[in-house]
Amino acid sequence: MMSEIDISNFAYEKFGGDSKICVAVLDGPVDQSHPCFDGANLTQLPTLVSSVADRGSASQHGTHVASVIFGQHDSPVRGIAPNCRGLIVPVFSDGRDGLAPCSQIDLARAITQAVEQGANVINISGGQLAASAESDRLLANAVRLCRENNVLIVAAAGNDGCDCLHLPAALESVLAVGAMDAQGNPIGFSNWGEAYQNQGILALGENILGAIPGAKTATKTGTSFATPIVSGIVALLLSIQLQREEKPDPHAIRDAILQSALSCNQLKGLDSRRCLVGTLNISGAYTLITKGEIKQMTNEKSGGVMIQSSEADNAIAQLQPSEVIEFDLKQEISQSSPIGVQAAEINQLTTMLMKETPMMITASNQANSSVAPSECASCSGSKQIQLVYALGELGYDFGTQARQDSFTQAIPAGINLLDYLEQNPWEAQSLIWTLNLDATPIYAIVPSGPYANVTYERLRSFLGDENIERVSIPGYIAGSVKLLSGQTVPAIIPEVRGMYGWSVAALIENLTQAYPAGPSEEDYSNKIREYLERIYYEFRNLGVTPQERALNFSATNAFQIADVMSTGTAADIGLDTITVEKSPICRPDSNCYDVKLQFFNLEDSRRAGKVYRFTVDVSDAIPVSIGRVRSWSVAS
Structure with a gap:
């Protein structure tokens, strides 16, 4: 003592x-x-x-x-x-x-x-x-x-x-x-x-x-x-x-x-x-x-x-x-x-x-x-690579007035920027590609490495496809970029193999073809749409924390969500909550989080609801699902 x-x-x-x-x-x-x-x-x-x-x-x-x-x-x-x-x-x-x-x-x-x-x-x-x-x-x-x-x-x-x-x-x-x-x-x-x-x-x-x-x-x-x-x-x-x-x-x-x-x-x-x-x-x-x-x-x-x-x-x-x-x-x-x-x-x-x-x-x-x-790694003086898995709309920026003027002068009359990039694909690297939320840039996308040209090609194809509403950009944060407006945003060095572009309507159509069983097609489509819209708007985020990356990946790995919707929900069941928790079980040297979807009964609140859980490993720049979807009933 x-x-x-x-x-x-x-x-x-x-x-x-x-x-x-x-x-x-x-x-x-x-x-x-x-x-x-x-x-x-x-x-x-x-x-x-x-x-x-x-x-x-x-x-x-x-x-x-x-x-x-x-x-x-x-x-x-x-x-x-x-x-x-x-x-x-x-x-x-x-x-x-x-x-x-x-x-x-x-x-x-x-x-x-x-x-x-x-x-x-x-x-x-x-x-x-x-x-x-x-x-x-x-x-x-x-x-x-x-x-x-x-x-x-x-x-x-x-x-x-x-x-x-x-x-x-x-x-x-x-x-x-x-x-x-x-x-x-x-x-x-x-x-x-x-x-x-x-x-x-x-x-x-x-x-x-x-x-x-x-x-x-x-x-x-x-x-x-x-x-x-x-x-x-x-x-x-x-x-x-x-x-x-x-x-x-x-x-x-x-x-x-x-x-x-x-x-x-x-x-x-x-x-x-x-x-x-x-x-x-x-x-x-x-x-x-x-x-x-x-x-x-x-x-x-x-x-x-x-x-x-x-x-x-x-x-x-x-x-x-x-x-x-x-x-x-x-x-x-x-x-x-x-x-x-x-x-x-x-x-x-x-x-x-x-x-x-x-x-x-x-x-x-x-x-x-x-x-x-x-x-805290940062508090102890060591440095860690900041992973990011972000969702948003693709955009572009010129960076400076001079760069904007150079494009304006180079593009022939009657030709838009996308057509010009199609004819001159090397010019894509002269633009600042951005990931936006509601027209506000949150990241600059900076392709790097020996396959940067492949990444620029992917960006051009996304921007040129009018059916693409959103894109996923996985990668690493490295530095920052100043935009023409004066705003400074972090720069993402993207991993091209995890970059996807889609529209909600096209995605639902593909999923309904892959999973025709279960509730009516209209109800099934509405449930998938509700889930995606909640991720995009209610839970929209910067894709930096492990929880955010797991949640964002669940929106791009929509076939797993469709599996849940088709096998686990009936017409009288509605989506209640979406949560992300640290997974109690994970592989060695991995970082796993569970995405939980809880459903409730729309017609009788006394009847049991249903919880579905699937695990996402976010230890790499491109997350991956592991294991199978688990489910159990819960009291209302």
Whole structure:
């Protein structure tokens, strides 16, 4: 048993979090050469944004936010969770008038990347004012991916000073953070949209001390800087769970933070909605976590509020459609003085944890298989090839105005681009081929290797066939490509043998010919169409995670789906849910996932439904089905 002195020393070393807990910061580039990060365990992930930190707005914002969490305790900026592992994921860059916007698709891409690399908490100190609570399906699915993998997104509520919606802070399961002053009152610019009344917390957001590039410090004000305080507290509470030999549960901590919130000090005549659920109560959340008194939050509402930055010298520019996440350059107060109010709260937190943490310390150095960061290849410094199996529509781009003009001048009058490529097939490599979702490019397709000409031929044939609605592109992500619009997208080096093109109507016709038995042809066709449409729209994704690649492959391996539909469904059976789970049985050196289809009885809910499961091995660029389709009955 540890002596009292040993426990005190151990608590001091452990204060600041456990290295097995990983916090991802999705923000501007971070100046990791700043003295406050000397000794911090930070890994920078490659993104579509330059990772080089300079003196610009994005680097200042990203460096400040990261330092609030990871600033070492012997440095000018004492971060809240300096011992935790950090992922730096740049998503914001400098624009013409401050910070350049980030699309919802790119934000979804970064969230997915952080989940894949073992994050327990994702801090997003930026966002977009939205006209409604609806986000792009890819962003919604990325947030759902976090929920399914027990990863918590902590996002700023925004700085518009209104009852308004921001994304992604108001999306269900996200913890939204508003800003309060040192007296516990909500700051005037902090948003109070409806969704925040159920999932928003106020934290100190005034004169927050942090690092800025060039080995300097500054204090800043806004919801952007209240957010990392909450992310850091979540990381500490996760570390406490780990030390207690419990499975870290970020969403349980979210519930504890919301349930333990205190009423804010309301100024006379202040709208109570501005207080959101209440103010951050660290000791109250700690008590709920350690005593196991957390109640499951069942009345969450999905809002439409989104985070934004607290940088404010300029008025908000005209907002773009909901596909764009951008910083609100309103309400940031930046001062050169290193003195901030943050120190008082951190000192109180230090005192509380130093007193109480030793009482729950066990063998905290033991491995815990439930902690994702311990399995994070990127966090340990090694690199992995990123596989992708994506579905979408094929398109093309010229890249530059000069390239577009050269094609315009080269193509004879009366000849379209496809005819020109047919006559001059070598010109296909001068185009940038893209994979699109709803006319928005998500990847550039870059054929490579000795058979690149075969791949270009396949792309030309897909584009020229008016019956092809969708294509599958398997391969590897390697670098990025800038399009004519200025958008930058990841580049896929495709595997030509897994590239397919099809239309839903033609696919159903072929399948009905192959599987004529079973329900009526019309009902059978409708069931196949429903399955494919749900994959394309409800579950549309970037094809990066193993689950996404297995799901996408199930849509291209439609004959297996047709087998399920023909042998397992009757006219009174409807498709209920589609899920993807890690397969308990797999071949050596493989990575297997089960795609599960659950059906229910349309006419009598008391009758048993049916579940069908088939396994997909996604260890290679081109997935493959293994084993046979399994089925069993389930109670409704």
